[in-house]
Amino acid sequence: MTLFDIIFTGSEQALEACKSVLEQTIKEYGENEKVSFPNTAYSLPTIYAATGQKINTLADLKGAIGVIESLIVKEQNLEKALNAGLATAVAAEVIEACKYVGGKNPYEEPCVGFIPDTVIRSLGVPLVTGDIPGVAVVIGEAPTAEDAAKVIKDYQSKGILVTLVGKIIDQAIESKVKMGLEFRVVPLGYDVTSVTHIVSFAIRAALIFGNIKPGDLPELLKYTKERVPAFVNALGPLSELVVSAGAGAIALGFPVITDQDVQEVPMNLIVQKDYDKLVQTSLEARGIKIKITEIPIPVGFAPAFEGERVRKDE
Amino acid sequence: MSCDFECLSCDAANYKLMEKARNEKIETVWDRAEAMQPQCGFGEMGLCCTNCAMGPCRIVKVSEDGPKKGICGADEDTIASRNLARSIAAGSSAHSDHGRDIAHALYHAAKNPESGYKVKNHKKLISLAKEWGIDTENQDIKDIAANVAKTALEEFGKPFGNLRFIQRAPEDRKKIWNKMNVTPRAIDRDIVEVLHSTHIGCDADYRNIMTTAIRAALSDGWGGSMIGTELSDILFGVPEPHEIEANLGVLKEDEVNLVIHGHEPTLSEAILIAVNDPELIELAKKQGAEGINLVGMCCTGNEIAMRHGIPMAGNFFQQELAIVTGAVDAMVVDVQCIMPALSQVAKCYHTKLITTSPKAKIPGAIHMQFNEEEAIESAKRIVKEAVMNFKNRQGNIFIPQEKSKGFVGYSNEAIINALDKVTNSTAHPSGTVKPLADAIKSGVLRGAVAIVGCNNHKVLHDKGHVELAKELIKNDVLVVTTGCGAYACIKAGLMSKEARGLCGKGLATVCELVNIPPVLHMGSCVDISRILLLLSELAKFMNVDIKDLPVAGAAPEWMSEKALSIGTYVVASGVYTMLGVAPQVTGSDNLTRFLTNDVKDIYGGYFDIESDPKEAAKKIISCIEEKRKILSI
Ligand code: SF4
Ligand code: SF4
Numbered sequence: 001m002t003l004f005d006i007i008f009t010g011s012e013q014a015l016e017a018c019k020s021v022l023e024q025t026i027k028e029y030g031e032n033e034k035v036s037f038p039n040t041a042y043s044l045p046t047i048y049a050a051t052g053q054k055i056n057t058l059a060d061l062k063g064a065i066g067v068i069e070s071l072i073v074k075e076q077n078l079e080k081a082l083n084a085g086l087a088t089a090v091a092a093e094v095i096e097a098c099k100y101v102g103g104k105n106p107y108e109e110p111c112v113g114f115i116p117d118t119v120i121r122s123l124g125v126p127l128v129t130g131d132i133p134g135v136a137v138v139i140g141e142a143p144t145a146e147d148a149a150k151v152i153k154d155y156q157s158k159g160i161l162v163t164l165v166g167k168i169i170d171q172a173i174e175s176k177v178k179m180g181l182e183f184r185v186v187p188l189g190y191d192v193t194s195v196t197h198i199v200s201f202a203i204r205a206a207l208i209f210g211n212i213k214p215g216d217l218p219e220l221l222k223y224t225k226e227r228v229p230a231f232v233n234a235l236g237p238l239s240e241l242v243v244s245a246g247a248g249a250i251a252l253g254f255p256v257i258t259d260q261d262v263q264e265v266p267m268n269l270i271v272q273k274d275y276d277k278l279v280q281t282s283l284e285a286r287g288i289k290i291k292i293t294e295i296p297i298p299v300g301f302a303p304a305f306e307g308e309r310v311r312k313d314e
Numbered sequence: 315m316s317c318d319f320e321c322l323s324c325d326a327a328n329y330k331l332m333e334k335a336r337n338e339k340i341e342t343v344w345d346r347a348e349a350m351q352p353q354c355g356f357g358e359m360g361l362c363c364t365n366c367a368m369g370p371c372r373i374v375k376v377s378e379d380g381p382k383k384g385i386c387g388a389d390e391d392t393i394a395s396r397n398l399a400r401s402i403a404a405g406s407s408a409h410s411d412h413g414r415d416i417a418h419a420l421y422h423a424a425k426n427p428e429s430g431y432k433v434k435n436h437k438k439l440i441s442l443a444k445e446w447g448i449d450t451e452n453q454d455i456k457d458i459a460a461n462v463a464k465t466a467l468e469e470f471g472k473p474f475g476n477l478r479f480i481q482r483a484p485e486d487r488k489k490i491w492n493k494m495n496v497t498p499r500a501i502d503r504d505i506v507e508v509l510h511s512t513h514i515g516c517d518a519d520y521r522n523i524m525t526t527a528i529r530a531a532l533s534d535g536w537g538g539s540m541i542g543t544e545l546s547d548i549l550f551g552v553p554e555p556h557e558i559e560a561n562l563g564v565l566k567e568d569e570v571n572l573v574i575h576g577h578e579p580t581l582s583e584a585i586l587i588a589v590n591d592p593e594l595i596e597l598a599k600k601q602g603a604e605g606i607n608l609v610g611m612c613c614t615g616n617e618i619a620m621r622h623g624i625p626m627a628g629n630f631f632q633q634e635l636a637i638v639t640g641a642v643d644a645m646v647v648d649v650q651c652i653m654p655a656l657s658q659v660a661k662c663y664h665t666k667l668i669t670t671s672p673k674a675k676i677p678g679a680i681h682m683q684f685n686e687e688e689a690i691e692s693a694k695r696i697v698k699e700a701v702m703n704f705k706n707r708q709g710n711i712f713i714p715q716e717k718s719k720g721f722v723g724y725s726n727e728a729i730i731n732a733l734d735k736v737t738n739s740t741a742h743p744s745g746t747v748k749p750l751a752d753a754i755k756s757g758v759l760r761g762a763v764a765i766v767g768c769n770n771h772k773v774l775h776d777k778g779h780v781e782l783a784k785e786l787i788k789n790d791v792l793v794v795t796t797g798c799g800a801y802a803c804i805k806a807g808l809m810s811k812e813a814r815g816l817c818g819k820g821l822a823t824v825c826e827l828v829n830i831p832p833v834l835h836m837g838s839c840v841d842i843s844r845i846l847l848l849l850s851e852l853a854k855f856m857n858v859d860i861k862d863l864p865v866a867g868a869a870p871e872w873m874s875e876k877a878l879s880i881g882t883y884v885v886a887s888g889v890y891t892m893l894g895v896a897p898q899v900t901g902s903d904n905l906t907r908f909l910t911n912d913v914k915d916i917y918g919g920y921f922d923i924e925s926d927p928k929e930a931a932k933k934i935i936s937c938i939e940e941k942r943k944i945l946s947i
Contacts, residue, residue: 002947003756076939077790078758078820257741263947265756266736266749267827281740 003243003263004081008074010244011084014091015068022061025098031059035097037200038105039116042207042214045200046093049207050086052215058101064094085247092196092245110169110179111189115201117208119181123161124209127229132184134160134229134288137198137249141167141236142259147275149175151233154279156184158290163188163198168235192241202228202252225253231286233278234258255285323631323775325805327562327716331635334712340662342634343653347771359901360394366514375901386514394902395520396512398878399527403508405879406530408650409840410470410501410538411673412578416545417466419580419686423549424459430584430690433459434551442544446478462548466541470501477501477537483850486859487888491532494916496525496886498533505530520905528886535883540843546617550583553620553723553837555732555830560804562632563717564625565641568604572700573627573636574618575611576648577838581670581684582614584693585646586622594697601704606697611636612651613838616800620723620837629776629801630873631769634659640711644700648684649674651768651874664706668696720809722835724794726844726851732828747851749828754864755856755947758820761938762792764845764884765799765833767869767877770895776802778870778894778927783808785931787832790818791938794848797839799870808833842880846887861888861918864941866934870894870927885909885919890937892930896923 001009025033035055037044043054047064055061071087073080099106100114107113126132136155142148148171155162156177161184164172169187172179179185188194202224206212210223224230232249234242238260246256250268257270257278264271272281283290322344323329335342356362361373363384373390374380383389388396423431433439436455439462443450448461469477477498480488491497498504508530511517517526547553565571572589574582588594589606598606609627610618618624628636630651636642637659644666645656652669657678660667669675670684670692682699684692724732733749742748753759763786769775779802783793787808795803807813809831814822817832825832836844853860867884869877871894878897885891899905914920924930 002942076757076942077760077818078823079818081757082819263756264752265758266733266752266824267738269756270738270741272738272741277740281738284738284740 002076003265004076006240007081007084007244007247008072010240010242011072011087011091013241014088014244015065015072018068018091018094019065021095021098022058022065025101026058026062029058029101031057031062033058033101035061035101037097037100037114039118040114040204041117042200042204044093044097045203045207046090046196048214049203049212049220050090050215050217052213055097061094061097064090068094081247082251085244085249085251088241088244089196089199089248092193093200095193096196107189110173110187111194112186112197113189113194114197115186117204120201120204120208124205127205128209132159132161133290134231134283134286135198135202136160136162136231136233136282137165137195137254138162138168138233138235139165139192139195139242140234140238142171142275145171145174148172149177150275151278152177152185158279158283160184160288162186165192165195166190192239192245195245198230199248199252202230202254221252228253229286229288230254231282232256233282234260236260238262255282257282257285324777324780325561325716325775327714328632328635328775330714331562331638331712335635335638338638338662338710340634340638340659341655342638342659343631343655344771346655356901358898360397360898360905361390361901363388363393363396365396365512368514373901388518391520391902391904392518392523394899394905395523395527396517398897398899398905399508399512399523399530401875402527402879402882403505403530405875405877406501406534406538407505408876409534409542409879410505412649412840413501413538413540413542413545414467414470415578415580415686416542416549417463419689420459420545420549421463421467422686422689424456424463426687428688429686430587430688431549431686433548435548438544438552439548442548459548463545466545469537469541471503472500475499477533479536479540482847483536483887484853484859487850490917491886494525494528496529496532498529498537501533501537504533520902521908524905524908528882531879531882532886534879535843535846535887539840540846542840543837543843546579547725550579550617551621552727553725554728555721555723556623557719557721558619558623558625559717559719560626560801561717562628562636562639563713563715564607564609564627565636565639565713566604566607567641567711567713569607570598570601570603570605570643570701570704571607571609571641572697573609573611573642573645574614575633575645576652577613577650578648579614579617579621580686580689581646581648581693582610582618584684584689585697586618586624587690588693588697591694591697594694594701597698598701598704601701603701603704606701613797613840614648616797616835616838616841620725620835620841625717626722626801626804629769629798631775637663637665639713640664640708641713643703643707644668644696646670646696646700647674650876652676664703664708666699666703668699670696718805718807718810720804720807720835721811721831722800722804722809724830724834724836726848729834729848732830735829736827747848747855751852751855753824757942757947758790759792759824760790760820760935760942761864761866762794763865763934763938764842764867765793765795765803765870766797766839766842766867766880767872768798768874770871770873772895773871773925775871776805778925779803780806780808781927782868782870782931783833784816785928786934787813787817787821789931789935790820791935792821792824793833794836794845795833796836796841796845800835800837803833804835809835839876839880842884846883849887849889858945859888859918862941862945864938864945864947865889866937867891868894868930868934870930881921885913885921886917888918890919890934891921892934893921893923894925894927894930
């Protein structure tokens with residue numbers, strides 16, 4: 001299968017999943033049930049930013065299916081492949097939104113799920129000043145918990161905000177990585193679709209700090225590419241769905257670095273199997289230069305530890 | 315502007331000058347083409363033979379009762395294939411003799427300080443010396459250069475073995491050539507063999523004639539042209555990207571305009587040095603000029619544009635029009651594609667047409683022999699002639715303001731350098747074609763096409779090149795170009811950064827990341843050897859043969875025998891090749907089928923003919939997509 005076909009397949013899978021979850025949710029709650037993420041003024045941020053439309057009810061959400069479908073055009077070229085990636089991002093948002101229907105809070109510790117606007121506003125300044133030099137989205141599973149910890153801690157020591165999706169969360173817990181916003185390690189959720197919460201983070205950053213008009217997709221993509229220093233590490237076996245989500249990341253301007261054998265795309269999809277080099281490769285791919293030289297002291301010395309209180313037993 | 319000439323050229327500079335030419339009763343190539351109509355059907359179909367004094371003979375196809383055989387008994391297949399083979403041999407000779415001159419110049423640079431030439435690129439020299447097994451340890455660079463030059467010269471007539479550069483081809487390619495017995499041996503020998511076997515009463519088997527012709531063509535691409543390019547780089551420097559201006563608007567009202575036209579950089583490089591000579595500049599000022607403005611035309615123009623950023627004044631069909639501006643003080647020419655008509659046009663103005671090569675004199679022109687042994691001195695004499703002619707300019711000067719900017723200088727080395735910028739230093743090797751291979755394999759780029767060749771009145775001037783290039787880049791196909799096609803593309807703005815706006819998303823992304831225009835100028839006609847090497851590198855890197863790559867060649871406005879030789883070696887190297895003008899072979903169904911069909915099974919490449927650029931693009935893209943399917947990419 002060509003790389004683009006893998007992406008199209010993944011996007012179609014996302015579309016199917018999205019349709020069935022939505023159908024199920026409507027069956028349960030009825031079309032008029034409200035849909036929203038908690039603590040945001042941006043409705044369903046991805047859909048809002050891309051189309052300019054706010055989604056209020058499950059009925060509205062049915063309309064979003066058309067958006068996803070229109071983004072999946074199976075022609076062999078980059079433009080269509082990136083659009084299909086965006087389709088997967090929208091589908092993931094629909095699926096995630098359904099989880100919140102009925103006022104439920106679907107995520108529990110340590111996962112945070114949807115990230116509220118206030119957090120984005122508070123992270124905005126350090127992102128602009130470079131105190132947070134980058135945002136790493138680590139998806140999947142490293143070969144061992146040590147590998148996972150090594151990579152996460154390395155990012156952490158550089159002040160990079162790390163978000164985790166999938167089994168890597170358990171690996172981080174197992175190797176006692178300190179987690180939470182104050183440590184700049186944020187587990188999003190175990191489902192691939194929970195990656196949408198970091199996507200909507202980036203998109204809201206564009207709306208809030210970049211003054212991008214909702215519906216102006218090209219400007220939005222330009223802003224995220226130029227101003228949001230995010231990148232993706234996709235670890236472990238890659239499903240078609242993950243690859244198509246990766247295409248969504250690339251559409252936003254975020255390179256994907258993986259430890260798996262895939263067809264590389266210069267600057268955008270890079271294979272790095274050596275865990276000692278993964279962080280370096282990723283930072284170079286996103287053009288991130290670390291401001292402060294690292295100080296080799298045994299405890300991680302970086303802004304990530306600023307919020308830490310030394311507990312008695314330590 | 316609307317005028318009668320828009321239908322003859324899509325370049326505004328041209329039709330303004332065509333108007334001027336008509337008002338001043340100057341005959342141009344378009345007038346002569348019109349006067350020639352209708353052109354002879356026998357020649358057009360390749361069915362006229364003049365190879366012996368029993369002839370001329372012609373095969374009549376239109377009526378039942380006309381002759382079906384020549385007096386010697388040669389049939390349509392024999393006659394058409396012999397004619398084609400001889401054309402290919404002529405084209406191969408032209409390129410190869412050019413290569414030989416460069417080799418001589420390299421030899422003079424090494425042995426003869428008087429020549430004024432100096433070896434510029436030691437690195438490339440040494441790597442070629444090593445490739446050829448020439449001793450480089452503790453050797454004087456001059457001796458290495460002399461040995462490389464001698465070894466290159468031996469390639470033309472060595473008694474045994476095969477051409478050295480053949481080793482650069484992918485293994486599968488070499489196997490095909492060996493099996494078909496077309497592996498070139500010695501350049502001159504392979505060409506001579508065509509002339510021999512197409513003599514009366516020799517080879518009558520069209521397939522065998524084509525085998526001989528293909529060998530001679532390969533000895534051009536992988537021999538004469540490749541020697542020309544490689545040694546030119548060694549002698550004059552490897553081209554690097556830079557921005558330049560193109561089109562007839564580069565002529566200057568207040569400076570001595572010297573147009574250098576022809577092919578061999580041995581002359582143009584020396585002229586370039588001479589026009590920068592302070593004494594000559596001073597002399598120009600004494601004549602009332604602001605300075606000396608050197609501009610290039612056709613392939614020699616490509617060579618100095620690629621290496622030194624000299625403006626590209628115009629391509630093959632603009633040579634007369636350049637003089638029609640009235641502002642050309644000298645047109646200095648060497649060999650190939652120089653219309654004899656120039657001397658007639660020059661007579662109507664003050665322009666001095668100066669021929670320089672003993673191989674190409676034109677009645678009515680001034681001949682000032684250029685000697686490689688004392689290159690700079692002869693160049694200075696020629697420039698002085700131009701300078702002294704400035705004051706003879708007459709009233710009616712019109713320089714059209716049309717000119718455009720673009721980036722040129724994409725040698726393979728420059729391309730690899732650019733590609734290195736998109737590698738990740740911790741994940742990828744540098745100095746390879748990997749990023750190009752990845753862009754193609756991932757589908758971001760669908761493929762690459764080389765648009766090369768001339769101008770021909772049978773196609774609207776430049777439109778064949780430009781429209782085809784536009785269609786291809788729109789569909790994420792990278793275009794590389796050489797020769798007069800390169801002029802058409804740069805004039806149309808396709809080598810500018812803004813041209814990214816005309817590209818599909820994939821190619822636009824690549825151009826932005828790698829910082830290149832979507833159409834890459836790779837040089838002169840002999841520099842098509844660069845394209846052969848790039849394809850070889852790509853094929854080797856992807857572990858396939860050249861024929862498997864999603865690439866194609868196109869010569870939308872070809873006219874010369876050199877173009878036939880190029881097309882033939884490109885096809886025999888495994889590349890699908892689109893011609894915008896039909897070659898003179900259609901009188902033989904067998905030969906036509908051989909070229910457009912049978913060769914595909916043998917070499918992988920084959921000829922296709924389509925004059926409509928949009929249709930040509932469609933066919934090329936579908937061929938590229940087919941290859942992608944076979945590779946499952
Ligand atoms: S070679 Fe044969 S076909 Fe040609 S001119 Fe002589 S007799 Fe005629
Ligand atoms: S492209 Fe054709 S016309 Fe132009 S210089 Fe080369 S051979 Fe001559």
